[in-house]
Each structure stands twice: as structure tokens, then as C-alpha cells.
Amino acid sequence: MAQTRIQSFSEFFVFYLGEHRNATCRALHFVGTGGFLTVFAAALITDPLRFGPALAGMLALGAVGANIENRRSAAPFLLGMIALGTWAQPMILAGVVWAYAFAWIGHFKLEHNKPATFTYPMWSLLGDFRMWGLMATGKLWTGDPVEAFTARES
Template identity: 30%
Template sequence: MPQQTFGSYEEFWPYYVAMHSRTATRWIHLTGTLTGLAITVHGLARGRKRYALALPLIGYGTAWPAHFLIERNNPATFGHPAWSLRGDAQMIGMMLAGRDRELADTASEWLAENT
């Protein structure tokens, strides 16, 4: 899929969700991000600043392979890093709130209109 251009985060959001169209990809993102966050917080609470690296290393280290192996696409982070970070937080928040079905529907709609 060619690089997409967006004028706002609101335009980007459905694309971001579509790049996470498979349930497994979303759950791998959630697991990697929350694991990295937990290790980072634990390390920082113990005064070990290097543990701050756990969040990006574990977060991206689990998410990116999911894109290549499950979704068969490139991570949206490559073209839109700031919006992707915001999208990841929004996606994980929705999943934790029990709204994964809504994400699946958004992904399906965007893919039906754009592929």
C-alpha cells in the first residue's frame, strides 16, 4: 500500500486502525506497550533510568513484527510517528474499555473504501 497523506489526526485515525485490522495485531500492540510501560515504571521507581528504554524497545519490538508477519503491511509509525503514537494510545484505551469490536468495524470500513 502506498504512503498515505492526511491533513489531520482525525483523517489519519481510520487509516491507523485499518493498519491494525486483525485482532491479533491489536492485542500484540496492547501487550507489548503495557509490558514495556510496566517495566519502565518499575525501573524508574527503583532509580534505574535505563529502564526507560523498555517502553520503546518492547513496544516497537513486538508491534513491528506483527505488522510484517500478521498484517503484511508496514507500521504506520514509519510515515506518521507522532500520530501513530497517539493512535496507539487511543487504540489501547479503546481495547481496555471493551471497544475492540468498534476498532474492527472501523478497520473494515476503511479497507472496504480504500482498497
């Protein structure tokens, strides 16, 4: 029997936060995503004429992928985004490897769970960026992230 998929990003994000209850795991995600965002900014600054159009293509692939994630895995779209970014600026691949290395250490060594990116790759990427933003603004560093987030949202 087919597994029922989560139907919305809002519902997924609460699930995603639940997969990141360990504060050290969240800190590892913060370092990994921060490193990726630094590489991403450097790629855009150093070669905007090449990376800019690639970014437009990456955003288009991401939008399509995010819209189908409730029906099936958007892994091909995420891989397409990585390939397009790497084609335009090879250092993007290093940023991706950096981010996933930190995240997966957190999941396999601290959370002892399977990263959500294996089932919901596009929403996982969006969730990671959203979680990073919440942490960058001083939220979600301590305590239960689900409780902190749901208390904020209600």
C-alpha cells in the same frame, strides 16, 4: 511528486485502525504497549525527581511533534523523546524496544503492511495509546476496528 500527508489526527486514527484489522496484531500491540506503560510507570515511581523533569521535556517534544506531523515526519521529536526518557531512566529503552518488537511482528507477520510509525511516528504513538485505551476498556477486540470505532463516534 510529493505524497499528500494526512491532515489531522482524527483522520489519521481511522487510517491507523484500518492498518490493525487483524485481531492478533491488535493483541500484540496491546501486550507491547502494556509492557511499555509498565516500564514507564516503574521509571516514574522509582525515580520521580529525575524522571519527572524528563517527562515534562518528553511531553513538550511530543506536543511539538504532534503539531507538525501533518506537514512532515516528526521522527526527530520522537527520537528526542526516547533519548530524553532513556537518559533519565535507561529502562525506558527496554520498554520502547519491547513495544516496537510486538507491534512490528504484528505488522510484518500478520497484517503484511508497513507500520505507520515509519511515516507518521508521533501520530502513530498517539494512535497506539488511544487504541490501547479502547482495548483496555473492552472495545476493539473483535470485528473490524474501523467499523467499531466509527459506529461509536457517530
